[in-house]
Amino acid sequence: MIRPIVIVGASMGGLRAAESLRKGGYTGGLVVIGDESHAPYNRPPLSKEVLAEHVDHAAVAFTIPPILEDVEWALGSPVASADLQVQSVTTADGRVLDYSALIIATGLRPRRLEFEGMPPRGSHAIRTLDDAMALRSELKPGARVVVYGAGFIGCEAAATARKLGAEVTVVGKGSVPLLRPLGEQLARDIQSRQEAHGVKFVMNSNLVRIAGTETVTGVVLDSGLTLACDVLIEAIGSEPNVEFLQGNDIDIESGIHVDGTLHALRVNGQPWENVFAIGDVARFPIPQFCETTRRVEHWNIPTEMARKVGQILSATMTENPALADHLAKPFAPIPSFWSDQFEVSLLSYGLLDQADDIRLLEGAVGGNCVYGYFKGESMVGVCGIGMRSKIMGYRNSVGLTPEGGSSALS
Amino acid sequence: MIKIHVDMDKCQHYGQCVFEAPTVFALNEDDKLEYHATADDSELENVERAIDVCPMQAIAFAK
Numbered sequence: 001m002i003r004p005i006v007i008v009g010a011s012m013g014g015l016r017a018a019e020s021l022r023k024g025g026y027t028g029g030l031v032v033i034g035d036e037s038h039a040p041y042n043r044p045p046l047s048k049e050v051l052a053e054h055v056d057h058a059a060v061a062f063t064i065p066p067i068l069e070d071v072e073w074a075l076g077s078p079v080a081s082a083d084l085q086v087q088s089v090t091t092a093d094g095r096v097l098d099y100s101a102l103i104i105a106t107g108l109r110p111r112r113l114e115f116e117g118m119p120p121r122g123s124h125a126i127r128t129l130d131d132a133m134a135l136r137s138e139l140k141p142g143a144r145v146v147v148y149g150a151g152f153i154g155c156e157a158a159a160t161a162r163k164l165g166a167e168v169t170v171v172g173k174g175s176v177p178l179l180r181p182l183g184e185q186l187a188r189d190i191q192s193r194q195e196a197h198g199v200k201f202v203m204n205s206n207l208v209r210i211a212g213t214e215t216v217t218g219v220v221l222d223s224g225l226t227l228a229c230d231v232l233i234e235a236i237g238s239e240p241n242v243e244f245l246q247g248n249d250i251d252i253e254s255g256i257h258v259d260g261t262l263h264a265l266r267v268n269g270q271p272w273e274n275v276f277a278i279g280d281v282a283r284f285p286i287p288q289f290c291e292t293t294r295r296v297e298h299w300n301i302p303t304e305m306a307r308k309v310g311q312i313l314s315a316t317m318t319e320n321p322a323l324a325d326h327l328a329k330p331f332a333p334i335p336s337f338w339s340d341q342f343e344v345s346l347l348s349y350g351l352l353d354q355a356d357d358i359r360l361l362e363g364a365v366g367g368n369c370v371y372g373y374f375k376g377e378s379m380v381g382v383c384g385i386g387m388r389s390k391i392m393g394y395r396n397s398v399g400l401t402p403e404g405g406s407s408a409l410s
Numbered sequence: 411m412i413k414i415h416v417d418m419d420k421c422q423h424y425g426q427c428v429f430e431a432p433t434v435f436a437l438n439e440d441d442k443l444e445y446h447a448t449a450d451d452s453e454l455e456n457v458e459r460a461i462d463v464c465p466m467q468a469i470a471f472a473k
Contacts, residue, residue: 340422345422347425
C-alpha cells in the first residue's frame, strides 16, 4: 500500500498544508492528526470574541474546502512518538501511521505555573478553544482577575476581562507591558491607555505563591505584595511541542530547526528529505530580518509556510518540473501581527525586536501613530495604532539592506 | 467571473487581503475595506489567498 502524507497538527498550519498539497495536484493519501477533538479553528478570537461573547466552535472554525473531502482527520489524540528512519508516527491512543512524507505543525503549548500545593481550580491558560470557554464562565462582572504575564495574550485578555466588568490586575516581569515585542514608546502608550480603562499594572514582579486550597483566592508576589483574586490567567509564554521527536536525529533545540525550504534538519545540519516543519514550532532562517534562525509566532507565518511546503511536496510527488523553482526560492515572509485592546488597534510588519532605534514616523504619541523600527539604517519593522493605510504603505520597505548590516552582504 | 462576499460584521479592516488581491480589495481614506463583488477568473488564485489570510475569516466566494 502506498503510504500517505501525514500532517501532525490540525490547526491552521495543518489545514493550510493539506489545502496546498491538493491545490498543487497531490491526490494521494492524506492524514491530519490533531490532539484536540475540534476541527481546525482560528485562535486569535480566543482572547477576545470567544471570551466576550457566547461563540462556539462553529463561529471560529475554518471552512474546510471541498478539495479536502477525502482527507482523513485523526482528531482527539496527540502524536506520542515518531521514528523518522522507518517513517512512522504513533499516536497516544496507539495508532501507528507509516508516512511517505511528514509535515510537522504541532505548534506550542502554554507554559504553566507549577507550584507545590496549587489549588486545582481558578487558574487558566488561553491556547485552545476549550481553555477559552472554561475561562469565560468565570469572567463575571466584579470578578477579581489577575493576569500573570504582560505580553499580547495577557494584555488582550486583560482588556477583554475588563470590558466584561472584572477588576483586572496585570502582573509582569518587565518594567512595562509589551516591552520586548513593541519597544518602550508604544509599550508605555498602550499601558496608559489600558490604565485609563481601569486595568491596573504591577510590574517588575514575579509570582512566588498561589493562595487557596480548592480554588485560587490570591497570588503572592516576590515583593511581598498579596493580591486577592478569584481568577488567575497565566499568560507567561509557551513551549514548542517537539517531545514526540526525541530519540531521532533531528535538531529540536528551541523548536524544530528547518532550512530555507522548511526541511527539518538533523543534528549535523543535513536535511531530512521528507520531513518538514511549519508554523509556531518551526525555527527557520529569516535573513531579510535577522542573522540567526528563530521561531516567529505571528499569525501569517503558518499559512505562508504551509503554502511553501505544499508546493514543494506536491511537485515532488507529481514529478512536476516546477519543483526546482520552489526549491530555489527560500521561504522569505514579511511577518505581520495585529492586536486589539480596547480602542487600540495595532498593526505591524517586520520583526520589531531586531531594532536598536525606534522613531515616530507619523501621527502623535497618545493618538494614532506609526513607528519605524530601525537597525542601523535599515527599517526592520513598522508598527502603529490606527493609520492602517499608512502602516501598510511601509510593508514592502521593511527588511535589512546591505548598508544596514546584513551579514551575507557586508 | 468569480463572485466575492465580505461579511462586514466580521471584517475588522486589517487589510491583509489587499496585498494578496490588490485589484479586488482596498482600504479607503478612512481605512475601511472596500472591494469589488465580482472579479475576473484570472483573480481566482489571488482571492483564494486573500480568503486564507483574512484574520477574521470574513471573506468567501459568493454563489
